[in-house]
Amino acid sequence: MSQLCVIRVSSRLVRDPNPVCCAQVFDNYAVTVMIGDDPYTLGLFDTAGQEDYDRLRPLSYPQTDVFLVCFSVTSPASFENVKEKWFPEVHHHCPGVPCLIVGTQIDLRDDPQVLDKLARQKQRPITPEQGERLARELGAVKYVECSALTQKGLKNVFDEAIVAALEPPVVKKTKKCIIL
Helix, strand or coil: CHHHHHHHCCCCCEECCCCCCCCCCEEEEEEEEEECCEEEEEEEEEECCCHHHCCCHHHHCCCCCCEEEEEECCCHHHHHHHHHHHHHHHHHHCCCCCEEEEEECHHHCCCHHHHHHHHHCCCCCCCHHHHHHHHHHHCCCEEEECCCCCCCCHHHHHHHHHHHHHCCCCCCCCCCCCCC
C-alpha cells in the first residue's frame, strides 16, 4: 500500500523520522486532512505482508481506528488473501475496528498485457461486484477501488476511511430470549 499512500499525499507527505520498528516491517506516514474547518491527522502504517513478519505485524495494530485491507484487482491470489489471511488477522487482533476492502491498480483491469497474462492462467481481473460481494460477506464497512497511477478513486479511499474512523458502525446486539 505504500505506493497508494505516497501518491495520494505526495505534496504533504511526511515520513516518520522515528519509526516504531524497522522500516522493512512498517513504513509510517503522517498526513493532515481537512474536513470542513477541522484538521485530522492520519497515521498511515504500511505493513509487510511476508510470512516472516506474521508475528511482528500485529504490533502495529493497537490504537488503529480503521483498517484498509488492499489487494490488486489484477491478482486473484491477493483477492483470496483478503478473505483467507488479512481480514481474519485484523479482526482477530482488533475486533470491532472498521475495515474497508480496497481494490488497487484499477488502471490495469483492462490492460491487454495483463488480460493476456491472466487468460493464460485461466483467470480474470476482479470486478467491482466481486469486491462488493466480498465486503458484504466479511462485514467490511465498504468496498472501494483506486489507482495510484491515475489517482482515480484515491481521494475517495481516504475520505471513506476517515468517515469509517469517525463514525464506526453500530454493533447490532442480538436479542436473547429468556424464559422463566
